[in-house]
Amino acid sequence: MSSLSELQEKLLSWATSDTRKEELLAARRDWFDRHGEPHEEDKSFETRMNGMLDYYLYDFRPTGSNETTVELFMREVGPQLTTDDLAIYRVLAKSVHGLFEVKKIKKGEVRLRDVFTDVVYDVTERRQMLGLEKGDILEARLLPHEGRLFFSGAFLYHPQEVRKLILNEVKRQKKEAGKGGPPIDVPGFVASLSRMALKLERYRNVKVESLYDFRPEARPLSTPPPRSRGEG
CATH class of the missing domain: 2.40.50.140 (Nucleic acid-binding proteins)
Incomplete structure (x- = not known):
């Protein structure tokens, strides 16, 4: 069974690939329009970028889709995952x-x-x-x-x-x-x-x-x- 960090890395790698660039940019615009856009000079830059990525992975629904990024990932990549890893992603999708x-x-x-x-x-x-x-x-x-x-x-x-x-x-x-x-x-x-x-x-x-x-x-x-x- 993969560790939590390994599973998150796998999800993030898929979600930030070139084929999903438009979805990532849309999520970024949406998040920073509402939360304020950080710059590298800001002390909270790293945690705010992490917050945007969390939103993109677990809450954001691309235009025309009722599924979040992690749900899309499970549907597309699920057949390649072990039963245990897929079960972990289903639980992760319920983040708070x-x-x-x-x-x-x-x-x-x-x-x-x-x-x-x-x-x-x-x-x-x-x-x-x-x-x-x-x-x-x-x-x-x-x-x-x-x-x-x-x-x-x-x-x-x-x-x-x-x-x-x-x-x-x-x-x-x-x-x-x-x-x-x-x-x-x-x-x-x-x-x-x-x-x-x-x-x-x-x-x-x-x-x-x-x-x-x-x-x-x-x-x-x-x-x-x-x-x-x-x-x-």
Whole structure:
């Protein structure tokens, strides 16, 4: 049986081949239009690129298709896979992407709460996640494998200073939806937070609370270009 990293590499290699270039570019445009486009100078460049690739593999549906990239992969490549590997891909296709609060940290495991659904997830994490603390709010994708959950390479932290602002806005949206208001656009909210976090990286002299402003009348700042290397 192949390892999780080997299976992901096989999926990514197929999905980024020349024959699927248009689908990849469409997914990239869609993701960055909503989440903000990073540049190599940004500190979060790598994790944001990973987030885009995760979206392309597990959520994106090419025009005219009801299947995600991983589902298309299983249909086309499935006959060449072992029964065990195909079963793993079917489970991987159920990955969870969302906004989470860190509830508990212990050696080898992080307990998360989905801030919208209140579902609790125990995530296996052998690496030491520097700076991660109880109460942190983060955007992440959880990959199911062999009965456990693992972080993908895309997690985006939001500052502790705006933790209460974010949770209060989630509470407000849930209350409004419960009173017959419009359904909560969770992906849209997560994307808006991602844009706010990117602006925070670039507007270093602006108060964080000014960027994480959820009032309807708040005028969003446009995302400035990244600072060039060497700028203070």
